[in-house]
Amino acid sequence: MSYSLIRFTQPGLDTEQAGVLADGRVHPLPAQINELVENWSIWENKIELLLANGSTQDSIDESDIRLLSPVQPQQIIQAGANYRTHVIDLAVSHKNEDQSDEEVREQTARMMDKRSREGLPYFFIGLPTAIAAPNDELTLPSYSQSHDWELELAVVIGKRAHRVSVEEALDHVFGYTMVNDITTRDLVFRKDMPAIGSDWYRAKNAPGFFPAGPLLVPSKFIADPQQLTVTLKLNGQVMQQESTSDMIFNVAQLVSHASWNMPLLPGDLVLTGSPAGNGAHWGRLLRDGDVMEGSITALGTQTVACRDEVRA
Numbered sequence: 548m549s550y551s552l553i554r555f556t557q558p559g560l561d562t563e564q565a566g567v568l569a570d571g572r573v574h575p576l577p578a579q580i581n582e583l584v585e586n587w588s589i590w591e592n593k594i595e596l597l598l599a600n601g602s603t604q605d606s607i608d609e610s611d612i613r614l615l616s617p618v619q620p621q622q623i624i625q626a627g628a629n630y631r632t633h634v635i636d637l638a639v640s641h642k643n644e645d646q647s648d649e650e651v652r653e654q655t656a657r658m659m660d661k662r663s664r665e666g667l668p669y670f671f672i673g674l675p676t677a678i679a680a681p682n683d684e685l686t687l688p689s690y691s692q693s694h695d696w697e698l699e700l701a702v703v704i705g706k707r708a709h710r711v712s713v714e715e716a717l718d719h720v721f722g723y724t725m726v727n728d729i730t731t732r733d734l735v736f737r738k739d740m741p742a743i744g745s746d747w748y749r750a751k752n753a754p755g756f757f758p759a760g761p762l763l764v765p766s767k768f769i770a771d772p773q774q775l776t777v778t779l780k781l782n783g784q785v786m787q788q789e790s791t792s793d794m795i796f797n798v799a800q801l802v803s804h805a806s807w808n809m810p811l812l813p814g815d816l817v818l819t820g821s822p823a824g825n826g827a828h829w830g831r832l833l834r835d836g837d838v839m840e841g842s843i844t845a846l847g848t849q850t851v852a853c854r855d856e857v858r859a
Contacts, residue, residue, distance in 0.1 A: 548598050551762035551847070552722075554580055554615040557607065563615060567594050568762065572606040574598070580619055580763070581814040584705055584721045591765075615680045617724055617763035618703060622815045623673035624805045625728065625747075629820025630793050631659050636823050659795055668796045668804050671745075673728075673818070674752040681760035681849035685729065687833055688753050689856040693732040694833040697821035698779040698787055698841040700772065701726045702798055703763060704817065709810040716802040719811070722765040723772060725843045726818055727779070727851065729756040732827055762847040772798045775844040777822050782838055786829060789822030 550569035556562065565583060567574045574597055576583065576590070583590045628634050638655040639648050679685070687694050705721025734750040737743055769775070772791060779787040796804070798819060805817050826832040833839075835855035842848040 549768045550594070550598060551617075551764045551768075552580065552583060553617050553760070553762060554619075555612040556615065557612055566607075567598070568609065569598055571609045572603055573609055573612055574606045580617065584703065585813040587705060587721060587765075613680070614682060614761045616678045616757075616759040617761065618678070618701075618759055618814060618816060620675050620678075620703075620814050620816045621812055622809075623675060623757070623818065624811070624816070625671050625673050625818040626796070626801055626805075626820040627669045627671060629668060629795050629801070630789065630822040631656070631795055632789065632793055633821060633823040633825075634659055634795070636828055640828065663795045668801055670805060671747045673747075673757065673816075677752045677754065677756040678726075679755040679758045681758055681847075682851065683755060683758065685755045685758065685833075685839075685851050685853050686856050687835065687853055688731070691731045691733055692832070693734075694853075695730045695732050695826040696779055696781070696786070696833065696839055696841075697728040697730055697825055698777055698843070699726050699728055699821050700775060700777060700791055700798075700819045700843055700846075701759070702772075702802060702817040702819065704802075704811045704813055704815040705766075707810055707812055708802060708806040711803055711806050713799045713803045716799040716806070717766070719802060719806075720766050720798070721813070722763055723769055723843075723846060724760055724763045724816075725777075725841060725846050725849065726816070727758045727839065727841050727849065728818060728821060729753070729758075729833075730825075732832065758841075758849055758851050760847070761849055764846055769845060775846075778842050779824065780840040781826075781831075783840075786826070787822055787824030789824065791819070791822075793822060794819060 565580045635655045642651045708719035775791045837853040
């Protein structure tokens with residue numbers, strides 16, 4: 548039987564709990580989410596015995612809980628420019644007037660092929676304080692009107708990983724969830740300090756800018772993380788729909804490279820980058836009243852309504 552881990556609260560109770568979700572029933576567990584991840588060799592057997600017993604005596608109907616983010620990482624490592632089609636689309640949108648679209652696409656594709664063979668992933672750091680529940684309302688900060696979506700597959704680390712090889716990397720992965728990495732586009736580049744370049748601290752990390760979950764799915768239930776479909780709908784219209792096979796650096800490569808400079812700890816997240824179809828591509832950024840529906844194969848669906856800070 549397949550199952551997933553969740554974090555939740557019950558109506559009238561302030562207590563945050565971790566549990567197992569299977570067949571629409573929630574089985575509360577006497578541990579926090581990172582305890583489950585770090586001691587999975589013990590908890591996995593307990594959970595499978597619990598589900599094999601078939602008793603629903605102490606379980607809760609899925610409709611009677613409020614879902615929280617299924618993860619509580621100490622560190623968030625984010626990969627940028629990691630989807631081939633996305634990078635090519637960005638290059639076309641920034642091409643010189645004397646270049647054709649086809650010329651830029653061919654040139655960028657060759658560059659991506661070389662980067663995949665010889666290059667390194669581009670990483671930056673996210674803040675755990677920006678994590679939100681998968682169905683929480685998102686307040687769009689009033690300091691900008693250029694907030695954008697970036698639905699991503701997120702890797703959850705299961706055991707300490709430091710300088711692990713690509714071949715070893717997946718042994719350090721506990722499982723997978725999804726994160727919508729909200730980005731304020733007009734703050735990405737510092738106009739006053741162009742030599743320094745991007746400013747990911749200001750462009751991301753606002754409260755609620757990491758809606759996560761709803762599910763944390765153990766890796767044994769994901770046969771191949773490179774064969775998942777990432778889909779984001781805005782007000783019912785598909786904006787992102789891409790296979791994780793389009794990644795330039797795959798999950799194993801990302802985890803290995805991310806672990807080279809710093810130890811990855813149980814419960815940490817490695818975000819794998821956003822596929823094509825962001826608002827910047829469509830010329831349509833987030834507005835008051837928008838509803839984003841994000842889904843990734845086997846990882847459930849999150850629904851996030853947007854409210855302008857001035858009107859919230």
